Every structure is written in structure tokens, then in C-alpha cells.
Amino acid sequence: MGESGARVMLAAATALFVASVAARASHRANDRVATSAPTTDNIIPAGADRILSAYATFPNPTGTLAVFNADGPVATRGHPFFEPLGRNGRACVTCHQPADAMSLSVRSIRARWAAAGPKDSLFAAVDGANCPNLPVGQRSSHSLLLDKGLFRIPLPWPPRDPAGRAISPEFDITVVSDPTGCNTDRVYGLKSSNPHISVFRRPRMAANMKYVEPERPLSLWHIRTGEVRPLDPATGHRLGGNVMSDGRAPTLIAQMVDASRTHMAMKGGLSPAQQTQVRKFLFQVYAAQVTDRAGGRLDTGGAYLGPRALRDGKPAVVGAYSARPMFPEIEGWVTQRIASSIKWIPLVKLPPFPATRAGEASEAPAQRAFRDSVARGYLSFMYRQFLIRNVADLNAFIGNPVKQTCAACHNMVQTGMDVAPGYLDLGTTTYPTATPAPDLPLFRIDCHKDTPPHPYLGREIYTTDPGRALITGRCADVGKVVIQQMRGLAARAPYFAGGSAQDLRAVVNFYDTRFRIGYTQDEITDLVNFMGAL
Amino acid sequence: MVARKWMATLGVVISTPALAQSLAAPSPGRPVSFVACPEFRNTARQCWLAESGGKTYYIGAFRIGTPPQLLHKVLVEGVAHDDQSSCGGINIDPVQISPLPELDFSCDAVLPDNGTAPREGSLFDLPPEVLARNGGDVPTPPPLTKNMAFAVTLDFDRTVLNLVNQAKVELIARTIMASPVARVIVTGHAGQSRLDDGSVMREAPEVAARRMAVVRDALIAIGVPEKIVDGRIADSLPEGSSVLGPESREVTIDVVLARP
Numbered sequence: 099m100g101e102s103g104a105r106v107m108l109a110a111a112t113a114l115f116v117a118s119v120a121a122r123a124s125h126r127a128n129d130r131v132a133t134s135a136p137t138t139d140n141i142i143p144a145g146a147d148r149i150l151s152a153y154a155t156f157p158n159p160t161g162t163l164a165v166f167n168a169d170g171p172v173a174t175r176g177h178p179f180f181e182p183l184g185r186n187g188r189a190c191v192t193c194h195q196p197a198d199a200m201s202l203s204v205r206s207i208r209a210r211w212a213a214a215g216p217k218d219s220l221f222a223a224v225d226g227a228n229c230p231n232l233p234v235g236q237r238s239s240h241s242l243l244l245d246k247g248l249f250r251i252p253l254p255w256p257p258r259d260p261a262g263r264a265i266s267p268e269f270d271i272t273v274v275s276d277p278t279g280c281n282t283d284r285v286y287g288l289k290s291s292n293p294h295i296s297v298f299r300r301p302r303m304a305a306n307m308k309y310v311e312p313e314r315p316l317s318l319w320h321i322r323t324g325e326v327r328p329l330d331p332a333t334g335h336r337l338g339g340n341v342m343s344d345g346r347a348p349t350l351i352a353q354m355v356d357a358s359r360t361h362m363a364m365k366g367g368l369s370p371a372q373q374t375q376v377r378k379f380l381f382q383v384y385a386a387q388v389t390d391r392a393g394g395r396l397d398t399g400g401a402y403l404g405p406r407a408l409r410d411g412k413p414a415v416v417g418a419y420s421a422r423p424m425f426p427e428i429e430g431w432v433t434q435r436i437a438s439s440i441k442w443i444p445l446v447k448l449p450p451f452p453a454t455r456a457g458e459a460s461e462a463p464a465q466r467a468f469r470d471s472v473a474r475g476y477l478s479f480m481y482r483q484f485l486i487r488n489v490a491d492l493n494a495f496i497g498n499p500v501k502q503t504c505a506a507c508h509n510m511v512q513t514g515m516d517v518a519p520g521y522l523d524l525g526t527t528t529y530p531t532a533t534p535a536p537d538l539p540l541f542r543i544d545c546h547k548d549t550p551p552h553p554y555l556g557r558e559i560y561t562t563d564p565g566r567a568l569i570t571g572r573c574a575d576v577g578k579v580v581i582q583q584m585r586g587l588a589a590r591a592p593y594f595a596g597g598s599a600q601d602l603r604a605v606v607n608f609y610d611t612r613f614r615i616g617y618t619q620d621e622i623t624d625l626v627n628f629m630g631a632l
Numbered sequence: 633m634v635a636r637k638w639m640a641t642l643g644v645v646i647s648t649p650a651l652a653q654s655l656a657a658p659s660p661g662r663p664v665s666f667v668a669c670p671e672f673r674n675t676a677r678q679c680w681l682a683e684s685g686g687k688t689y690y691i692g693a694f695r696i697g698t699p700p701q702l703l704h705k706v707l708v709e710g711v712a713h714d715d716q717s718s719c720g721g722i723n724i725d726p727v728q729i730s731p732l733p734e735l736d737f738s739c740d741a742v743l744p745d746n747g748t749a750p751r752e753g754s755l756f757d758l759p760p761e762v763l764a765r766n767g768g769d770v771p772t773p774p775p776l777t778k779n780m781a782f783a784v785t786l787d788f789d790r791t792v793l794n795l796v797n798q799a800k801v802e803l804i805a806r807t808i809m810a811s812p813v814a815r816v817i818v819t820g821h822a823g824q825s826r827l828d829d830g831s832v833m834r835e836a837p838e839v840a841a842r843r844m845a846v847v848r849d850a851l852i853a854i855g856v857p858e859k860i861v862d863g864r865i866a867d868s869l870p871e872g873s874s875v876l877g878p879e880s881r882e883v884t885i886d887v888v889l890a891r892p
Contacts, residue, residue, distance in 0.1 A: 318802060318854065324793030324846070326853035485674070485742070488703065494731075494792075497699035499742065501678050548838060550791075554703055556735040 136209035140197035144182040144189035144219060147175040156197035158589040159205070160630050161390040165196040165305070166405035169382040178372035179379050184364030187219035190354070190376065193249070193301045193361065199385045199586025200305040204247040204597075211237070211244055225250040225361060229280035229296070242278070242537060246597030248298035249361070250278075252286065253346070255293045257571045267571035268549035271295065274560065275540040297563040298538060299343060300597050302582055303590065305385035306405075309513045309583065310340050311350050312414035322491040322518055338414065339519035343579040343595045346569045350377055384408040385586045387631055393468030396631050400430025400456040401469075403631060408512060408585065415511040417480075420449035424480055424505050425512060425632070431455055431473040440474065442621075444481035445503050468627060475621075475628025479504045484615040488554035490523040490578060498554070504609075507581060514584030514632075523577035524612070526594045527563040528555060531612050533598045538562040545573035552576050563596055588630045602626040661711040664689070664724060665877070666828050667732070668708065669739035670700035673746070679719030681743075682708055685828065690721030691729060697794040698787050701731040702740050707788045707825060707833065709877060720748040728878050730788035773803060776811040782885040784847060785878045788825060789835050791842040793850065801847060804885055805854035813860060814890040816851065820844025821866040823880025824873070835881060840865045847883040 140156050142148060150172040154165045174180035179190045194200045202220075210218045216235045223230040223239075226249065232239035242248040257265045273281045273288055280286050280296040288295055315338040320327055327336040330349050337348050347353035354376055355367040368376065384405035389395050396403035407427050417424035434451045461469065485499040486492065492507060493500060500506070507522060508514035516522070525531030543564060545557040552559055552574050559576050566578035579595045593599040599608055606625045610617045617625070666684035670691065673679040678694040691700065691708055700706050710727035717723060782804050784797050793801060808816060820843040822835040848863045869875055 319793075319798045321795060321798065324798060324850075326850050328853065494701065495699075495795075496696055497672075497678065497680070497694060498701040498703065499672060500694065500699075501674070548836075550733050551735065553701065553733075554735070 136205045136212075138206070138209045138213045141195060141206060141210060142174065142180065142191050142197075144180065144187060144192050146180065149173055150196060154196060155388065156589065158197075158203075158387075160387075160588045161393075161396075162388050163197070163199055163385060163586055163589040164388040164405050165200070166384045166409065167382060168384065168409045169378075172379065172383075177375065177379070178368060179376045182219070182362075183368070183372070184358065184362030186222040186224065186363045188222060188362045190304070190357070190362075192220050194304040196385070197589065199303050199589040200383065201303045201586070201590040202247055202301050203590045204245070204592055204600075207247055208244055211240070216240070222363075224363060225252075228278035228298075229283060229286060231279070231283060231285065242298050242597075245537070246298075246600075247300050247592055248597050249301060250280065250296050251299050252280075252294040252296045253568045255288060255295050255568075257569055265571040267567075268573045269543045269545040269567070269571075269576070271564070272542040272544070273539060274542050275536075277537055278539060281539050281541075295541070295564075295568060296539065297568070298597075299563070299595050300592070302343065303385065303586060304380055305383045306408050306513060306583060306585055307350060307380045307383075309408070309411075309413040309510065309515060310338070312338050315339075315414050315517070315519070320519065320521075322495040323521070338517075339521075340515050340580050340582075343582070344566045344569050345521065345580060350380065385589075387586060387588050390468060390627075390631060392464045393472070393627075393631070394462075394465050397427075398456075399458065399461065399469060401428055402430070403427045411512045413510075414517055416517045417505055417509050417511045419446050419480065419505070422511060424508070424514065425476060427512070428472065428476045428628070428631070431469045432477060433458070433473070436470055436473045437477065440477060440482075442478070442482045444477075445483040445501065446481065448477070448481060471624045471627040472631050475624035475626070478621060478625055479508070479628060482615075484613050486613055488525070490553045490555075490574065492522055494553050508584060512585075514581075516581040520581035521566050521575065521578040522581060523552070523554075523565070523575075523579075525577065526598055526608070527561050527565060527579075527596050528577035529560040532562060533608065535562050535596065535598060538596065543567070543573065543576050550574050565595070584629060585632050587632055602629050605629070661713040661725075663710070664712045664828060665707070665709045665825055667705050667833070669736070669741065670702065670704075670706050670729075670731075671741040671743055672700075672702060673719055673743040673748075675719065675745045675748075677719070679721075679748075681719065681721045682706065684708070688721040690718040690723050691727055693719075697796055698729055698731070698790075700729055702742070703735055703737060704731040704733070705736050705739055706731050709825060720746065728787075730790065733789055772810050773807045774810070776807060776813075776887060776889060779889055780807075780887045782887070783879075783882040784885070785882050786843055788823075788833070788881060789839060791839060791846050793846060801850050802854060805851045805856050808851070808856050808887055809854075811887070812890045813856075813887055815888040816856060816861045817864060817884075817886040817888070818844055818848045818851065818861060819864040819866050819884045819886070820847070821880065821882050821884070822868060823878075823882070824869055824876055825878075825880070826876045832876070834869075837868050839881075840868075843881075843883045847885065851885075 152167045152170050155162045182189045193202050195202055198206055210220055220226055221240050226243050227239045228242050256267050259265055276282045281288050284290055286294060313335050315336055318326060328348060330337050339345055341350055341353050347356050351373050354373060358364040359367040386405045386408060387396060388404045423429050432451045433455055434453050437448050437451050480503060482503055483501050486502050487499040507516055510517045541561050543559040545551050551557045561577055564576045567575040591601055593605050599605040603622060603626050606622045668682040668684050671681040673681060680691045680700045682689050682691050707730040710724040713723045784800050820840040822837050822840040824832050824834045826832050844863045844865055848861055852858045852861060
């Protein structure tokens with residue numbers, strides 16, 4: 099075993115221990131969420147004949163999510179987002195459910211399995227099974243979808259450029275472990291006649307799209323990689339690059355065409371008219387949490403959280419601490435009493451806050467505690483400094499390490515996406531920092547000697563998902579994914595592209611361990627409440 | 633001449649030696665060039681230090697662009713001022729930092745705040761011009777009236793355009809697009825640097841082609857017509873060449889006007 103292999107094993111053992119500690123510690127937060135049993139009541143099946151109202155609310159474990167159609171109610175019958183247009187009975191809505199913040203939670207996936215089993219097209223073998231060759235109808239064939247909300251994404255190897263030509267990759271890839279059997283399969287695997295690599299990823303949120311694909315991104319450049327952002331041939335605008343985790347489809351239109359051909363098995367994909375209709379729908383639908391079971395409405399007491407504020411916001415605006423707050427909807431809950439109570443060191447001097455918030459005197463104790471907690475979590479997100487290390491490409495751009503806050507990466511106002519945009523290797527899928535995942539394939543990446551290595555992992559890398567590198571073929575891109583938006587989180591667990599965080603507490607625990615931040619349990623709870631309120 | 637002055641103001645390097653010399657302000661101090669592990673001092677301003685020849689040098693604070701990297705040695709090139717210090721190290725100003733690509737696990741020093749640096753403030757914020765722009769357009773530069781040569785200097789053994797070089801390349805591209813240009817010749821160079829101990833570090837030869845491609849592709853992506861852009865790779869510098877330091881690792885952009 100080489101030095102890298104030993105590091106991986108040591109890290110895996112350490113991470114298992116940390117995970118077991120974290121699981122025990124997470125009981126406090128989970129006390130609040132383990133309530134109603136999941137049902138399929140709010141699931142919209144493909145081909146349903148319904149009206150999605152202009153302002154629809156859906157319960158989730160910590161409160162209520164609202165889906166706001168800014169252009170008014172939407173009839174699902176005949177609408178290409180809701181109609182099964184391919185050969186497997188799926189529609190876009192199959193994996194982008196309004197009740198799940200236009201994504202998909204494991205909670206609702208399990209409810210659908212309990213209700214219909216493999217007859218629900220969600221479990222189509224093409225990507226709703228761990229591998230298409232597995233026995234239909236057995237839970238074990240769909241374990242990654244049922245356990246982590248992961249869909250199989252087969253990507254060609256070697257990668258292809260936009261014109262379909264093979265790219266000469268800078269690295270060799272070896273399948274070290276293949277629990278699904280798909281990467282070593284004769285038909286679907288890396289050594290098949292049509293070589294593919296199967297990785298497993300969560301579906302992204304298909305709402306608040308004006309932030310995901312803004313007409314005018316911040317700059318001409320991918321400022322961290324030094325490349326010029328490509329032009330969208332349809333609009334002539336520079337592309338923001340935040341649509342997909344690996345950037346393989348640069349625009350929403352390209353994504354939906356690709357998805358209709360692959361996930362929906364639609365020959366030829368969506369027609370131009372259908373593309374236009376789906377895009378129009380997605381650019382007017384907003385989703386965000388609107389109530390909390392303990393804290394009540396999230397748009398009162400000086401705060402104005404919820405999807406309407408997203409409709410009214412300006413996209414691609416980079417946050418700049420007190421000069422430009424990251425989530426202005428929450429600022430009204432922050433008081434001087436709360437700001438004075440923090441025990442950590444802020445990166446910059448906190449601005450003055452009012453002595454009280456609107457209606458504070460009449461708040462019930464639970465509501466007051468919740469609002470205080472969200473406000474503290476928000477301040478921590480914005481201002482609590484810690485050393486960020488070994489994150490490609492962030493640290494190459496601003497120093498390794500760099501003393502920063504959560505908002506260094508989650509820097510787009512109102513969404514927490516990365517304006518830059520964010521091809522980052524945070525270590526969620528690369529070892530030694532990734533949470534051990536024996537149910538996922540493990541790949542070894544060997545970078546060629548004459549190419550630039552990964553800046554912090556070198557030339558021999560172990561990963562469950564090489565991320566952007568499967569598109570570019572670059573060694574330095576191994577593990578990089580684009581940061582997704584932070585809205586509607588309470589409705590769509592689990593988290594991270596590989597579903598490695600079962601709940602928001604696991605998200606915070608990952609960063610706490612990754613960057614040795616030293617959060618207290620109360621601080622973690624505050625951050626969980628803050629994120630859950632978005 | 634007006635165009636030259638305007639571009640020089642915005643930091644565009646003009647590769648005519650005489651003109652570059654005339655623009656350079658005299659600077660006291662002694663030139664230094666060494667490779668060392670960077671050390672991060674955990675102060676409010678996030679000091680970077682490096683040791684060479686028994687001396688500790690201050691090589692900068694928080695910066696956007698090409699900052700030092702733990703887990704990587706850095707090539708430090710600049711002018712040391714022994715009578716000036718910051719954060720417990722001798723100032724190097726100007727200073728050019730090139731993190732070397734390969735990992736070096738011995739470079740992992742995080743030093744505590746020892747009170748040698750200012751405690752006030754933090755340096756993180758996007759530059760005001762970036763914040764103010766926020767998606768806006770850059771003003772169109774004046775057209776060239778005669779053939780012009782530009783140069784973009786890159787970090788040792790690297791091909792990434794940092795923030796400073798992005799601004800340079802964008803300005804060059806927009807200048808070309810505003811001018812009656814017949815041909816643009818982009819030439820990548822692989823260079824070398826002489827260290828204080830007398831040894832010479834040479835860049836990998838393949839870096840020249842990558843640099844050329846990076847700048848050529850950027851010019852075209854910004855809007856320079858592909859048909860007028862010609863990419864070339866400079867011959868490797870011969871052993872003993874006197875061309876040393878940052879200027880040896882340039883991408884040069886020669887602009888030939890249609891109506892000189």
C-alpha cells in the first residue's frame with residue numbers, strides 16, 4: 099500500500115469514528131424532525147391532471163415549503179414539464195417535485211417505493227436502479243436511490259467535447275471497488291465496448307432559476323480558472339456555469355434536452371417549443387421554506403423569507419458582508435442582544451443592529467428561541483472566521499489556507515450559490531476528507547506526469563465521484579462540483595452531490611471536521627436552524 | 633502614443649524594452665530570487681512569510697490572484713528592502729509569487745499570531761471595481777493607430793491567467809476588437825529563473841504551448857475573430873541564456889494593423 103493508500107485507510111477509519119460520534123450527537127436536532135410519516139399525498143405523478151396553484155404550500159419535517167408561480171396557476175395536463183414524453187413513463191416532475199422544493203427527498207422516494215414499488219417510473223432501471231442489469235423489483239437493486247436519493251449518471255470515457263469528439267484525458271481511472279457492479283459490467287462498465295463510468299448523484303433544485311442561470315453573471319471570466327465564460331448561443335449572454343454539478347450541460351436548455359433523452363428515454367429529446375415552455379415555467383417558479391414548526395412564519399418579525407422575496411431579488415449579486423448581506427431576508431431578526439452574545443471571532447467587525455426586532459415583545463418563548471437561533475446561525479454563516487484549507491480552486495485563488503467564513507464560497511446573495519462560479523473540490527467525494535461510502539464505487543485516479551496535478555491531492559487520488567474531471571479530463575478538476583443553492587433545504591434531504599449528508603446537522607459536522615472549526619453543539623443547532631429556514 | 637499611455641496606466645505590459653525601461657520607476661533594495669516553503673502567520677491580515685539564506689522575508693498578506701499555497705513550495709522573485717519589515721519579515725516589494733505545481737507535504741507551517749502584524753481589519757473583500765461592475769461592461773478602449781506588441785507574464789510553470797492577467801487579456805482583446813487589425817500573433821514562451829544560489833530553474837518546455845493556447849483561446853472567446861489569430865510556440869531558451877526571471881515566461885501578443 100502506497101503513502102496515499104495508507105492515508106486513505108487512516109482517514110476512512112477516522113471518519114467512521116467521527117461519523118459514529120456525529121450520529122449520537124445528531125439526536126438533538128433530529129428530535130425536532132422525526133414526526134409525520136412520509137406519504138405520497140403531495141406527489142404529482144407524471145401525466146397528472148392538476149392545477150399547481152400560484153402559491154402552494156407543502157409540509158416537510160420542520161415546517162412548510164411554499165412554491166410560488168409568479169405567472170399564476172399552472173395546469174399540469176399537456177404541460178411538457180409534467181407529461182410523460184419518453185418511453186419509460188417519466189416526466190420532469192418525476193424527479194423535481196414541488197413538495198420537495200423541485201428536487202427529491204429520500205423521504206418521498208421511500209414513500210413512493212412503499213406505495214407502488216418499482217411500478218413507479220421513478221425507479222426505472224436506466225438510472226433509478228444501481229445498475230440497469232439488476233433484478234427488477236428488489237429493494238437492493240434500488241438501494242442508492244432509496245437510501246441516499248442517488249441516481250446513476252453514466253458518463254462516457256474518455257470524455258467528449260461539446261462536438262462529441264473524444265478528449266485525451268490527463269489521467270487514468272481504475273475501478274477499485276464496485277459495489278453496484280455497474281462500473282465493471284460487460285455492458286455498462288468501463289471496459290465495455292461503449293465505455294462508461296457510472297457515478298451517483300442527487301437531483302438539483304429546479305426553481306429560483308433566474309439565480310442559477312442569470313442573464314448577466316458577475317464577470318466575463320471564470321475568475322478562479324482564468325477561462326472566459328462561454329456564450330450561450332441562444333441568448334448571446336455569458337453563461338454563469340451553475341446549472342449542473344459538473345457543468346456538462348452549460349445551459350438550462352441543454353440540461354433539459356439531455357435529461358429528456360437520458361432520464362426520460364425520449365427519442366430526440368424535447369422539441370424547441372417544449373423547451374421554451376419548460377424554461378418559461380422554471381423561470382417563474384420560486385421555492386423556499388415559509389414556516390417552521392417551532393418558530394412559526396418566517397416572513398414576520400422583521401424577516402421576509404419565502405419565495406416571493408426570491409422573485410423580487412436581483413440575481414448574480416455577490417455578498418460582501420455588512421455592505422451587502424448574504425440573506426437580507428433574515429437581517430430583521432438580528433438584534434444587538436444576539437450580536438453581543440456571540441463567542442467566536444468575526445472576520446470583520448459586526449455592523450450595528452437594532453435593539454429589538456419587530457414584535458419581539460409578543461413572541462412566544464419557542465418562537466423567540468427559534469428566531470434567536472436562526473439569527474445566530476446566520477451571523478455565524480456570514481462572519482465566523484475559520485481557516486479554509488486545501489479546497490481546489492478556492493485556495494489557489496485566495497491563498498491556502500485563507501481565513502474566511504462560510505460566505506466565502508456561498509457568496510451569491512439570497513441563494514448561497516457561488517457567483518464565481520463554483521467548481522470546487524470541497525472533499526465531499528475525494529479522500530481523505532470524504533465521508534466513507536462503502537455503497538458507492540471507489541475510483542483511483544492516476545494523473546499523467548506531464549500534466550498539472552490536483553493542487554492538494556497530487557497525482558494519485560481516491561474518489562467516489564471524480565466530478566468535473568469526468569467532463570474535462572483534467573487531473574486538477576478531480577472532485578470538483580458546482581455549489582448548489584441553499585433554498586428549500588428542509589424539503590429535500592439528503593445533501594451534497596453524493597447524498598453523503600443525511601441531514602443538515604451532518605452537513606455542518608462535515609465542515610466542522612473538514613476545517614477544524616470547533617463548533618459547539620449549540621452553534622451547530624443554530625446553523626441547522628438557519629439553513630432549515632431558507 | 634496616447635493609446636500606449638492609456639494602456640500602461642491600466643497595467644498592460646508593453647514589451648518594447650526601451651519603453652518598459654522608461655516606465656519603470658527606480659526602486660531601492662536588492663533583487664532576490666529563491667524557492668522556499670511559505671509560512672502562514674494566522675493574523676488578522678493573514679501574513680505570508682518565507683525563509684531564505686537565514687533571513688525571514690515578508691511575501692505578502694491576503695491577496696486575490698496568485699497567493700502562496702501551503703503544501704507547495706513557492707518561487708519568490710522581487711526586490712528586498714532590508715530597512716522595512718512587516719509581520720516579522722523583511723519586505724519584498726514588488727514581489728512575484730509562483731507556487732510550484734507539485735505537492736510538498738513539508739510545507740505546512742501555520743504560525744500563531746505573535747503580535748507582529750496589525751490587528752485591525754480584514755483584507756477580504758472583492759476589489760471595488762469588481763463590485764461596482766457586477767456584470768457591467770468594460771468601456772471600449774481607443775483603437776490602435778500603429779502596430780503594437782503586448783505581453784502577459786505568467787507564474788513559473790503555470791498556465792492559469794490570474795486576476796491581474798485576466799484584466800490585461802480582456803483589455804488587449806477589446807483593444808484589438810476596436811482596431812483595424814489584420815493579424816494577431818500569440819507566442820508562448822517557457823522561461824527560466826536564476827536563483828540567489830546561482831542555480832537556474834527551467835520551466836517544462838510544454839508550458840509554452842499551453843500558455844499560448846490559454847491566451848489565444850481567451851482572446852477568441854472574448855470576441856477577437858479566430859481567423860486573424862495565429863498561435864506560435866517560441867523556441868526553448870538555450871543553456872546560458874541571459875533571459876531570466878518573470879519576463880522570460882511571457883505570452884507575447886503582436887498586433888498587426890490592416891492600415892499601419
